Amino acid sequence: MxxxxxxxxxxxxxxxxxxxxxxxxxxxxxxxxxxxxxxxxxxxxxxxxxxxxxxxxxxxxxxxxxxxxxxxxxxxFPNPPLMPPNSLGRAQVRLWTIQLDEDIHDACIAILSFGIAFRYQYIERGEAGQKMLEQIPNIFKRERRRDVIDKGMDSMHFRIAVQRMEKLLNEMQLALSQHKWLVGDDYTIADAAFTPYITRLEHLNILGMIDSRPKVVDWYKRIKDRPSFEAGIVQWENADYLKLMKGNGAQAWPKVQAIVKSL
Ligand SMILES: N[C@@H](CCC(=O)N[C@@H](CS)C(=O)NCC(=O)O)C(=O)O
Incomplete structure (x- = not known):
């Protein structure tokens, strides 16, 4: 089960x-x-x-x-396999996914999401929102989030998040120029792991960040053509969250573009 x-x-x-x-x-x-x-x-x-x-x-x-x-x-459940058959390939998958735990998730995409959209949910909740913030066990995550809830896109963490995302997108463009998927010519756990982060850019209406990387654009199109995208992401989409993200994201896009230009 x-x-x-x-x-x-x-x-x-x-x-x-x-x-x-x-x-x-x-x-x-x-x-x-x-x-x-x-x-x-x-x-x-x-x-x-x-x-x-x-x-x-x-x-x-x-x-x-x-x-x-x-x-x-x-x-x-080894079939179909989503890890490469050799040690080097598996190491490469992990070198991709470790980045999500190091910084891309909490310090990057969560900060973009909170800075653009989710901070309003916390602010609206007043004391209850404050209580939720205080209960985040990890002090780094808690204090970064506090700052971005207070300052929104003016938080220094927001700018750092855009900068880190740019670096990631460059690395994805490079890898995808060398092979079909992130690690070699087969779809792996690495492709699944990075999909939600590009989808989040789309949900936040800042997918324009990938436009100058044609290999990433093509990868994302192929990802969306897979039935797993519908089952794992689209079927679970929450209309209220999408509205909050898309609406605020449209307004945020010029600010994100300005940060990218200034880097
Ligand atoms: N490294 C963890 C991160 C999990 C994580 O941060 N999950 C988020 C949702 S994507 C969450 O539960 N957030 C609740 C909170 O931060 O209070 C993993 O990959 O499972």
């Missing part, structure tokens, strides 16, 4: 749903409302000490961390 504690619009959950879809696996949905703080309740922290989604349940075990979950799924 497979079950997933996840959230409809969470990039880390999207990444695991893509992998489940690529493998054609059946799973039970245990959806968590992050803005209601469901992931910060005691029972869930026992399953996931960082108080984040996703968490995979496989029979009687719980597995945390989206990149680790995807590798776990690949080992437990």
């Amino acid at each position: 497979l079950a997933l504690y996840h959230n409809d619009m969470s990039a880390c959950a999207q990444k695991v749903r893509l992998c489940l879809a690529e493998k054609g696996l059946e799973w039970e949905s245990r959806h968590m409302n992050l803005r209601a703080g469901e992931h910060q309740q005691e029972w869930y922290i026992k399953l996931n000490r960082r108080a984040v989604v996703p968490t995979l349940i496989h029979d009687d075990v719980a597995v945390q961390e989206s990149n680790i979950i995807n590798e776990y799924l690949d080992e437990q």
Whole structure:
């Protein structure tokens, strides 16, 4: 039995749903409302000490961390394989995915999302929003988020996030100039892992960031043609979140462009 504690619009959950879809696996949905703080309740922290989604349940075990979950799924359900057959290929996949944990997720795409859109949900909630912020266990993540909620796109973390995203997109363009997918000529966990981050740019109405990288544009088109994109991302889209992101994103685009130009 497979079950997933996840959230409809969470990039880390999207990444695991893509992998489940690529493998054609059946799973039970245990959806968590992050803005209601469901992931910060005691029972869930026992399953996931960082108080984040996703968490995979496989029979009687719980597995945390989206990149680790995807590798776990690949080992437990090897067909079709989503990891290269050799050590070097697997090392290359991990060199891509480690970047998401190092900085792309929390310090980059989350900061862009909060700076452009989600900060308004926290501000609207007043004290309840403040309480949720205080309950984020990781101090670096908490303080960065506090700053971007307070200052929006004027936070220095917002500018750093745009700069880091530019570097990533350049690296993707280079890799995709050398082979069809991020690691070689087969689709791997690395492609699944980076999909939600490019989709987030689209949802935030700042997908123009990839326009000057034709290989990335082509990769994203091929990603969207795969049935897993529909099953892992599109079917779970939340109309309210999309409206918030798209609307604020349209206004944010000139500011993002100005930051890119100034780099
Ligand atoms: N490194 C973790 C990151 C998980 C993570 O940050 N999840 C976000 C959603 S994409 C979350 O649960 N956020 C809730 C919060 O930050 O309070 C993973 O890859 O699973």
